[in-house]
Amino acid sequence: MTKQSIIFFDIDGTLLNHDKKLPALTKQSIFKLKELGHKVAIATGRAPFMFEDLRKELEIDTYVSYNGQYVVLDGEVLFTYPLDMMSLEKLTADALLKDHPIVYMDHEDMKANVLKHQYIEESIRSLKIGRFPTHDPHYYKGRELYQALLFCREGEETSYQQSFQDFDFVRWHPVSVDVIPTGGSKAKGIDKIVEKLGFSRERVYAFGDGLNDKEMLLTVENSVAMGNGEEEIKKVAKYVTKSVEDDGIYHGLQMVGLL
Template structure:
């Protein structure tokens, strides 16, 4: 295994372009990595049910989802880190008082706590996923790995102060991911690499978003996409071209994997 590596890819803005399409050069690059015997994995903030088709298309069987809270190796769940249920109940009540909707998410589905809301529609449409059904009681009696809190930029600060049990990661002007405190893609990745036995020098990651910063900071070989935010590029060891400009293919060449 000394000459083989494992490469983790973010989805939105990394594997998929801004139209949520998979560039042909990216698909070819993933295939070439697998032909060389490398392990390929996904590390995303998305729910598992949001990228089944992508996993099938790329023949990928390892993934870190919900920003590290639900981890799968060889199609088997190996790690979960659910939200604190009591704290989430209180957060939901506070959000209702401020007219900020939430969407509860487990490994199979997601449900909104209020009927159709502009913030939910505006942000989830960018992911090109179906709108959630409404079930205010969906958080009760089941483990949830992430919750979406919908509020304008800056308004999440009141929740950060009130709920030290959670981390709040903004991914859209009107939406933030709510995950367990200290949870991250980097932690989820560790669950996989420890079991597969890859040394630090054999670990690679590609990303572009704020939720990729810890992953890019901690992995030995990290590559930020050209379309990444400046703070994300600063966290990575290398910067490749944008996703629209064959960034994955160019980045894999840059680090010597292709």
């Protein structure tokens, strides 16, 4: 019996290729890991409702979503870290003055504070989830939100970073940044699961490709960057595998000795 490990996978550019498709060999590799007795989990910046189909296809019910703000273990919520509402209200007011729309997100839905905006359509369309936020400028009131999307061009988030100490701004698209609580990250969400399950550090693995994976790959003992990943990410990972388009998950799992 192989000694059990836990492996966390990012979604976009890691499990899914650039067409948002799950490569056949990646799927086979995930089920082989489970057959060998390992625990397989997802660590993503996406909302839970944005990868429900993928969870069902891969039969995964443990995940870190919203870059660590909403964590589920075996189908049960383990940890949440919501945004500060007073700061979010001020951010909304400041962003409206600059024509920078915001999308508010909880575990069930996403709502935009404007009726329509090119940046929202452009960035959300790139996810190919077949769903767009509807309009509700007051959605942030009276509920816990785990992430917001601020829509602005690269570099324009700098002024917000200086003004809002309660938030971290993590770019995921040329016209959009994730807004998460300061100090929140996939790494912290992973820690909650690992601590609960009692895995030792040497039995924890993580695969990622983007800037929001940086802390995860810096923190996890056995970190693997995808060949298609950002150069900054490849530098901090322990291993670099092939591109997602070249069955990088399968080759990476072989590289670290899990397959």
